[in-house]
Amino acid sequence: MKSFEFIFGLVMMQPILQMILKISKLLQSNNLELLTAVDVLNSLKSSLASMRNNSNSFEDIYQNCLDMCEEYEIHTSDVKIKCVNKN
Numbered sequence: 001m002k003s004f005e006f007i008f009g010l011v012m013m014q015p016i017l018q019m020i021l022k023i024s025k026l027l028q029s030n031n032l033e034l035l036t037a038v039d040v041l042n043s044l045k046s047s048l049a050s051m052r053n054n055s056n057s058f059e060d061i062y063q064n065c066l067d068m069c070e071e072y073e074i075h076t077s078d079v080k081i082k083c084v085n086k087n
Contacts, residue, residue: 004069004076011065019047 023044027037051057069076 002072002074004065004074007068007072007074008062008065011068012061015051015061016048019044 023040026032026040066076068074
């Protein structure tokens, strides 16, 4: 559990799961109207797409991960950044 990949997964998923948790709680409320639910889900979808397409978000997550690994003395020298082609 003390690996860069594990820490990166935690740091990357935290903001995503935070957004989903807020929406989940809202969707479980008793007095929610259908149009409000659709608007909220569309907003979540757009927020997630924005996060995915924003290279600064990834760089922030990556830097937070490196900082956390340094704080807990987790080895990171084998980490390589891979570029993915957008199709």
